[in-house]
Amino acid sequence: VNVLVVSAHPVTESYTNHVRDRAVAALRARGHEVRVTDLYADGFEARLSLAERLGHHDGPAGRTVVAGYAADLRWARALVLVYPTWWSGPPAIVKGWIDRVWVEGVAYTLPEGTTRVRGNLRNVRRLVVVSSHGSSWWVNAVEGQVGRLLVMRAMRVLCHPLARRRWLAIYDMDRATDADRARFVARVERAVVRL
Amino acid sequence: VNVLVVSAHPVTESYTNHVRDRAVAALRARGHEVRVTDLYADGFEARLSLAERLGHHDGPAGRTVVAGYAADLRWARALVLVYPTWWSGPPAIVKGWIDRVWVEGVAYTLPEGTTRVRGNLRNVRRLVVVSSHGSSWWVNAVEGQVGRLLVMRAMRVLCHPLARRRWLAIYDMDRATDADRARFVARVERAVVRL
Numbered sequence: 001v002n003v004l005v006v007s008a009h010p011v012t013e014s015y016t017n018h019v020r021d022r023a024v025a026a027l028r029a030r031g032h033e034v035r036v037t038d039l040y041a042d043g044f045e046a047r048l049s050l051a052e053r054l055g056h057h058d059g060p061a062g063r064t065v066v067a068g069y070a071a072d073l074r075w076a077r078a079l080v081l082v083y084p085t086w087w088s089g090p091p092a093i094v095k096g097w098i099d100r101v102w103v104e105g106v107a108y109t110l111p112e113g114t115t116r117v118r119g120n121l122r123n124v125r126r127l128v129v130v131s132s133h134g135s136s137w138w139v140n141a142v143e144g145q146v147g148r149l150l151v152m153r154a155m156r157v158l159c160h161p162l163a164r165r166r167w168l169a170i171y172d173m174d175r176a177t178d179a180d181r182a183r184f185v186a187r188v189e190r191a192v193v194r195l
Numbered sequence: 196v197n198v199l200v201v202s203a204h205p206v207t208e209s210y211t212n213h214v215r216d217r218a219v220a221a222l223r224a225r226g227h228e229v230r231v232t233d234l235y236a237d238g239f240e241a242r243l244s245l246a247e248r249l250g251h252h253d254g255p256a257g258r259t260v261v262a263g264y265a266a267d268l269r270w271a272r273a274l275v276l277v278y279p280t281w282w283s284g285p286p287a288i289v290k291g292w293i294d295r296v297w298v299e300g301v302a303y304t305l306p307e308g309t310t311r312v313r314g315n316l317r318n319v320r321r322l323v324v325v326s327s328h329g330s331s332w333w334v335n336a337v338e339g340q341v342g343r344l345l346v347m348r349a350m351r352v353l354c355h356p357l358a359r360r361r362w363l364a365i366y367d368m369d370r371a372t373d374a375d376r377a378r379f380v381a382r383v384e385r386a387v388v389r390l
Contacts, residue, residue: 010242010243010244010248011245011249046291047235047286047288048281048286050206053206086294089284089290091290092288092290092294092295093241093242093287095287099281099286100287102282150283
């Protein structure tokens with residue numbers, strides 16, 4: 001199965017990247033075809049540009065910068081996002097990947113004469129998010145987990161109608177022990193290969 | 196009253212910027228002191244950097260790039276955010292402003308020996324968000340409005356305990372008439388000056 005893993009953390013040796021590497025290794029050990037996008041390593045530009053905004057309805061043809069990212073998205077049968085939760089949502093660089101790559105002609109179409117978006121990522125049959133929360137405080141402050149809603153509802157509706165979703169999170173990272181962290185990695189390894 | 200207006204749209208002649216300009220004019224006409232931050236015009240970098248992440252707990256001292264933005268935040272008695280809603284939340288550049296400027300030592304402190312964050316923006320007594328939604332589709336797809344939760348809960352708790360909040364949104368922008376747009380501008384002008 002084709003699996004696209006998209007990760008983001010500014011620190012190369014971060015726990016986020018460690019979890020990603022273990023997830024990728026687990027997927028490859030099962031024989032899956034895995035493409036890995038590390039947004040920070042790529043120097044991915046988070047800001048939707050003026051040109052992109054003006055060419056909003058032109059489809060991906062003119063967007064050479066994001067064309068490769070869009071091709072990966074259309075190729076994937078499973079999508080795995082790995083990022084730290086900041087401000088109860090994905091880091092700006094991940095939001096930028098969504099703003100810039102999940103565009104009309106890639107993630108959805110807007111058929112002529114309608115105002116209702118049609119999902120274009122029927123190839124994606126599984127959506128997994130792996131995220132860490134720095135402190136349990138955020139969870140208390142922001143009931144409902146904003147980032148979870150974004151990915152699990154807004155993105156999900158553009159995928160295959162029967163696409164399954166899985167949300168894997170480790171909380172209170174500042175107080176997590178090595179054992180807690182190792183347990184979470186094992187949980188991710190088990191969950192991610194269930195395609 | 197000191198009012199900080201933060202706006203973001205890649206297109207200079209956008210409706211977002213028009214609404215912002217009218218809000219700023221209305222505030223100044225009432226004699227308020229207004230500082231305007233246009234994140235796109237500033238070329239604001241959305242991505243939290245490696246150095247910023249590693250210096251996470253050092254406070255704003257070493258963060259010369261965002262020090263000016265942080266000073267504006269500490270100066271403001273009212274905060275007005277103006278941005279289009281993309282993917283049911285703020286554009287990446289606004290998320291980056293939150294990730295990078297609302298940091299420890301600016302927006303909150305983490306007192307020694309505790310894991311509970313303490314809000315540091317008691318100066319902010321009013322929080323207003325003005326946003327446009329491209330289509331009513333998102334509203335249907337994403338019950339609950341993700342971006343609203345982010346700003347209204349996560350950011351609000353760091354402001355003055357009695358800070359008031361106001362959410363002003365125009366929906367279904369793709370079908371909005373000139374009259375709809377003008378009506379929304381008038382609504383924003385009336386609401387924003389109530390400090």
